[in-house]
Each structure stands twice: as C-alpha cells, then as structure tokens.
Amino acid sequence: MKDASLFAQQFTALHTVRTKAPLFLGILFTATIYAAVCNLYVAEDSVLYVSTYTITLLGKYLCYALLALSVDIVWGYCGILSLGHGAFFALGGYAMGMYLMRQIGDRGVYGNPDLPDFMVFLNWQELPWYWSGFDQFWFAALMVVLVPAVLAFVFGWLAFRSRVAGVYLAIMTQALTYALMLAFFRNEMGFGGNNGLTDFKDLLGYNLLSDNTRVSLFVISAIVLALAYVCSQLIMGSKFGRVIVGIRDAEDRLRFLGYRTDYYKVALFVYSALLAGIAGALYVPQVGIINPGEYSPLNSIEIVIWVAIGGRGTLYGAVIGALLVNYAKTKFTAILPEVWLFALGALFVAVTIFLPNGIVGLFKRTSLNDGHDLGEQP
Numbered sequence: 001m002k003d004a005s006l007f008a009q010q011f012t013a014l015h016t017v018r019t020k021a022p023l024f025l026g027i028l029f030t031a032t033i034y035a036a037v038c039n040l041y042v043a044e045d046s047v048l049y050v051s052t053y054t055i056t057l058l059g060k061y062l063c064y065a066l067l068a069l070s071v072d073i074v075w076g077y078c079g080i081l082s083l084g085h086g087a088f089f090a091l092g093g094y095a096m097g098m099y100l101m102r103q104i105g106d107r108g109v110y111g112n113p114d115l116p117d118f119m120v121f122l123n124w125q126e127l128p129w130y131w132s133g134f135d136q137f138w139f140a141a142l143m144v145v146l147v148p149a150v151l152a153f154v155f156g157w158l159a160f161r162s163r164v165a166g167v168y169l170a171i172m173t174q175a176l177t178y179a180l181m182l183a184f185f186r187n188e189m190g191f192g193g194n195n196g197l198t199d200f201k202d203l204l205g206y207n208l209l210s211d212n213t214r215v216s217l218f219v220i221s222a223i224v225l226a227l228a229y230v231c232s233q234l235i236m237g238s239k240f241g242r243v244i245v246g247i248r249d250a251e252d253r254l255r256f257l258g259y260r261t262d263y264y265k266v267a268l269f270v271y272s273a274l275l276a277g278i279a280g281a282l283y284v285p286q287v288g289i290i291n292p293g294e295y296s297p298l299n300s301i302e303i304v305i306w307v308a309i310g311g312r313g314t315l316y317g318a319v320i321g322a323l324l325v326n327y328a329k330t331k332f333t334a335i336l337p338e339v340w341l342f343a344l345g346a347l348f349v350a351v352t353i354f355l356p357n358g359i360v361g362l363f364k365r366t367s368l369n370d371g372h373d374l375g376e377q378p
Helices: 002-040 052-075 085-107 117-121 137-161 166-184 211-236 239-256 261-287 297-310 316-335 340-354 359-363
Strands: none
Touching: 002 052, 002 211, 052 085, 052 211, 052 261, 052 297, 052 316, 085 137, 085 166, 085 261, 085 297, 137 166, 137 261, 166 297, 211 239, 211 261, 211 316, 239 261, 297 316, 297 340, 297 359, 316 340, 316 359
C-alpha cells in the first residue's frame, strides 16, 4: 500500500508538469528564440529587428520573473508572506558582482591588479579575506546559492521553530532586508558603499557589452527560469508539496498528526531563497550594477505586488505578474513618472478587491475544481 501511495504521488507530480509546463515552456522558449534570432541575424533597419537594449531589458524581466516565482513558492503555497526576499536577490547579485569586479584586474581607473577601484579610492591596503576566492567563477557560483540559502536556513530555523507567523513574520523579514541595506551602505563593509559594484568588463572572458554575450545571458535566464518552474511544479505536485499546502490551510491539524511543520517550512524557505539568489546573479551582469538599493524593503514589497497581480499559488501567475508590471513600469515611468507609483498602488488595491486570485484567476475558475492547482485558493 505504501508503494502504491508513493506511485500515486509521483504520478500526480508528473501529471501536473505534463499539463501545466508545456504551454508555459512553449511560450517562453518561442519568445526567447524569436528575440535572440531577430537580434543576431536580422538587419537593424528591419521591422523585425530586436535591439540589444530590448534584449537586455527582456533578460532583466526574466530575472524578476524568477524572483517572483521564488516568492510565490513560499507565499502562494505555504502562506509565508516574505517582505524580505530582496535580501536574497541582492546577496546573489553581490556574489556575482564580486566575481565580476575581480575580473577587471588592472583595467580599472587606478590600474591596481588586486584591489577594485573603490577600495583604492578609500585607501584600502589589501583585499579583505571575504573577497578571497571570488577570482574563480566556480567559487562565486557556489556563493550565489550558498550565502542566501544559509541566511534563509538560519532565519527560518529561528523563526519557524518559534512559531512566528503572519504579520509578525512579515515584519521580521522586512527588518532583515532593511538591516542588510544599512550595513551594505557603509564603506567599511568593503562592498562599495552607496555606489555598490559596477564598471564590469567581462564574464568568463566574454565581453559583457557585446551583442553575443547579451543574447547568451538572456537565453540562459530563460533556461534557468524554465528549469526553476519545472522543478517547482514537481515539488508542489509531490507529497512534500501537499504537506506544504496543508500547512498553509491547517497547520495545527498537521502538527497534531505528527508532522514537523517547521522542518517543511525551513526547507521550502531555503529553496525559495536559493532561487532568489540565482535571479540576482543573473541580473547583475545584464544591468551592469549592484548596489545597496536592491536591499530596500520597498523592492521586496513590490515583488509581493507582482505575485498578487499575476495570481499567487500558480507559479506561472507570478511570472506573468512580474513581466506585466515591469513592462508597464518601463513604459509609464518614461511617460508619466510622477504618477507611476500611484498607479501601481491603485492596481494592487483593485486586484485585491476584484481579482483575489490575480489575473490568472479570471481563466482558472474551472481548474480550481480539478485538483491540479493545489496552490490556488478559491
């Protein structure tokens, strides 16, 4: 019976991926291939040409989509409202930024082969110990996932074992990212202070300003988003995912049945932070800068708005919300910069009142009864 139950759980997970993933992946890869081909192989005077600026912008949107997906994992499926995921995003970004700074070498303004320009400017005499190893890509990639995951584990272990939940947990996550923002603003921390890390030259020997590198980063961002989506669907379609949804809906009952709900919440929180860190690492080489502003609590709140507008507890809804809001932000901040924030706030209020399941909720009412979208709440 136990084997039959395990088989049924695995079958359900695979069925979820087979029914939800193909359409999402098909649209994602079609748009990615189209944009890449139209940038590299279409003449600039053609109406089909996609500029390198647009490619960079789309790559940034995909990083935001991955970040939104990481928040949906914990908020939509487990009910953990995190207002501090910008911290994990920024930590991943700083880890990648440190590697990119080490690659500059003597090509900086001051020509110092060992110290970044901001350290020379501040009269640092030697590289801090925590910068050691960041001249190697494998080490930087390890730190991209390890640092956010460790912070999420420590924070989650302390918070969830103490049964902190609801608004109190949200405030704690916001305090975490605010504390990190204040720390990274300090010049003596060795992370560039207010200016952060910038003036990157190349990645793995490839010029970051070249069209080929920009397109490659854009394609890699799409692939990572696709893998994260599929992995998340598998997790949420498994027994682990059902327990997570049960924790969201009736944690006391699960605890009475013998489940260590704090273990499940910590594991999910760490996985979510890992995705956010990867998103930050992909974001930095494409935008060319990382500074303490990424830790701002306002950024973390905005991520939650993306997920709410798209539709939490669906994964693809979070992706849709991130893409739509950031596209609108790009357009309207250029047209009506004074009123954009008011428009975003009004949109969030309207969605909360009239579309509690977000934009995708308009198209998912029938699916709420088929048992596939475990994360959605009718």
